[in-house]
Amino acid sequence: MIARRTAEIALGILPIALILALWQGVVLSGTAPAVLLPAPGAVFERLIQQFGNPQYWDAFATTLFRLFAGFAIAVVLGVPLGLAATGSRTVEALIKPVVRVLAPLPKVALYPAMILILGFDHASKITLVTADALFPILLATYQGTSAVEPKLVWSARAAGTSQRAALFKVVLMAAMPSVLTGCRIGLIISCIVVFLAEMITSSDGLGYWLVRAGRNFQTVDMYVPLISISILGLTLNAAFNMLRGYLLRGFPEER
Amino acid sequence: MRISSIPGLPPLLACAGLLAVWEIAARFFDISGLPPAHAALRELPGILTDKESLLNILDSIRRMLIGFTLALVVAVPVGLMMGRSRLVAAFFNPLLMIIYPVPKAALMPIIMLWLGVGDASKTLVIFLGVSLPVVYHAYQGARAVEEKMLWSAAAMGLGPAARLMRITLPAALPEIMVGIRTGLVIALITMVTSEMIARKQGVGDLLFNALAMAEYNTVYATIIIIGMLGFVIDALFEALRFRVVAWAEPTHEIAVGST
Numbered sequence: 001m002i003a004r005r006t007a008e009i010a011l012g013i014l015p016i017a018l019i020l021a022l023w024q025g026v027v028l029s030g031t032a033p034a035v036l037l038p039a040p041g042a043v044f045e046r047l048i049q050q051f052g053n054p055q056y057w058d059a060f061a062t063t064l065f066r067l068f069a070g071f072a073i074a075v076v077l078g079v080p081l082g083l084a085a086t087g088s089r090t091v092e093a094l095i096k097p098v099v100r101v102l103a104p105l106p107k108v109a110l111y112p113a114m115i116l117i118l119g120f121d122h123a124s125k126i127t128l129v130t131a132d133a134l135f136p137i138l139l140a141t142y143q144g145t146s147a148v149e150p151k152l153v154w155s156a157r158a159a160g161t162s163q164r165a166a167l168f169k170v171v172l173m174a175a176m177p178s179v180l181t182g183c184r185i186g187l188i189i190s191c192i193v194v195f196l197a198e199m200i201t202s203s204d205g206l207g208y209w210l211v212r213a214g215r216n217f218q219t220v221d222m223y224v225p226l227i228s229i230s231i232l233g234l235t236l237n238a239a240f241n242m243l244r245g246y247l248l249r250g251f252p253e254e255r
Numbered sequence: 256m257r258i259s260s261i262p263g264l265p266p267l268l269a270c271a272g273l274l275a276v277w278e279i280a281a282r283f284f285d286i287s288g289l290p291p292a293h294a295a296l297r298e299l300p301g302i303l304t305d306k307e308s309l310l311n312i313l314d315s316i317r318r319m320l321i322g323f324t325l326a327l328v329v330a331v332p333v334g335l336m337m338g339r340s341r342l343v344a345a346f347f348n349p350l351l352m353i354i355y356p357v358p359k360a361a362l363m364p365i366i367m368l369w370l371g372v373g374d375a376s377k378t379l380v381i382f383l384g385v386s387l388p389v390v391y392h393a394y395q396g397a398r399a400v401e402e403k404m405l406w407s408a409a410a411m412g413l414g415p416a417a418r419l420m421r422i423t424l425p426a427a428l429p430e431i432m433v434g435i436r437t438g439l440v441i442a443l444i445t446m447v448t449s450e451m452i453a454r455k456q457g458v459g460d461l462l463f464n465a466l467a468m469a470e471y472n473t474v475y476a477t478i479i480i481i482g483m484l485g486f487v488i489d490a491l492f493e494a495l496r497f498r499v500v501a502w503a504e505p506t507h508e509i510a511v512g513s514t
């Protein structure tokens with residue numbers, strides 16, 4: 001079993017190694033000028049070098065702040081709204097058509113409007129992240145909570161729990177796997193969107209670093225923010241999975 | 256008959272409601288960055304009859320469709336094979352995990368260095384963006400196929416390729432459709448974003464040109480057009496999905512539809 005696991009990990013590293021080898025090969029063969037394609041070694045060296053650069057960490061912190069602020073607002077809005085839509089017919093009738101209209105709208109298109117109203121600084125970017133992360137969280141909460149076994153609620157009600165308490169203590173808890181799935185999608189989307197917002201208009205953050213390097217034709221520096229955002233996404237995903245494992249310890253079927 | 260049970264009416268009411276909220280907010284705050292809704296709506300016919308903007312919009316849609324179709328052609332088979340073979344899954348999984356959190360439109364500046372600011376780089380970015388969710392959902396769908404059906408098919412003499420096409424694909428179709436729906440939304444997002452970054456033509460360029468020239472009514476009118484585009488694509492796809500995989504509609508969605 002362990003041998004098989006190692007074999008699979010080795011097999012998984014293979015395409016990544018192949019891409020790196022191909023990359024190195026193209027650089028060595030000289031078909032691509034170094035301005036267009038720097039060697040992988042040079043890129044990773046630059047990345048390590050930037051780890052010692054306080055300005056890099058400043059940019060990183062700015063991006064991270066916007067990401068978490070936007071994501072947190074999306075969770076705080078999305079989960080209660082989804083829950084309320086399950087709990088009340090009126091709220092459901094109000095929210096469902098609005099979501100139906102707004103969910104397929106690419107939120108980046110709203111970004112110019114956000115700039116006009118909120119300015120170029122944090123506020124417009126955080127709003128964009130919230131707008132994009134909100135819908136997966138809201139929809140997952142709504143679908144998860146409306147699929148909860150009604151018997152659970154009936155039992156709680158029969159045992160004397162009030163309607164509202166049953167919504168929070170029974171329905172929300174039973175729908176937790178679905179809610180968390182929505183949150184994870186929202187988190188990855190936040191990660192992507194914050195970067196895009198910083199690329200389109202910004203003066204700081206990782207996205208801006210990419211654009212700035214591109215303008216100055218410093219190709220090596222363009223790869224650094226990209227690798228950073230990939231590492232950030234992987235780390236967030238892993239951290240979220242740990243949190244999920246803790247929160248879902250009462251759901252053996254969800255691992 | 257309840258009002259909300261008339262098909263198509265609730266979204267229309269929601270649109271009207273959103274426009275009303277916008278109109279009130281614009282009058283209340285009275286800032287130049289937020290023109291009232293009626294001013295933006297008045298711009299709409301002008302944009303939709305202007306030849307150049309129309310060409311830009313069609314251009315964007317064409318790129319999106321090409322990127323999207325290419326993604327389906329590549330991603331669905333890869334996802335299905337990953338779901339049926341542990342080896343293929345082990346081969347692709349780590350790579351996909353690394354690429355997933357990278358914003359595809361962020362690759363634009365690098366791809367632009369290679370392929371220029373034209374169609375090729377934008378289509379490639381859309382292709383990358385759509386592929387990932389489709390691969391993921393096709394993989395999940397293929398993994399959940401009832402083994403007995405595959406055994407029966409094998410016993411009746413179907414080869415591996417035929418099994419993939421005739422058993423795994425239909426069985427995984429509902430799940431694939433979920434991936435395609437996500438992919439459509441992403442295609443639209445990447446389309447707009449790529450045009451915002453490589454400003455040459457397309458809806459995103461239209462939008463930012465209007466912003467740069469401080470034609471705020473046009474900015475908002477373009478946003479409305481993009482929003483309508485998203486809604487129409489989503490509605491068309493839902494209709495298609497309902498026809499194709501109505502047999503597998505999950506129970507809670509039926510419940511949602513009946514309330």
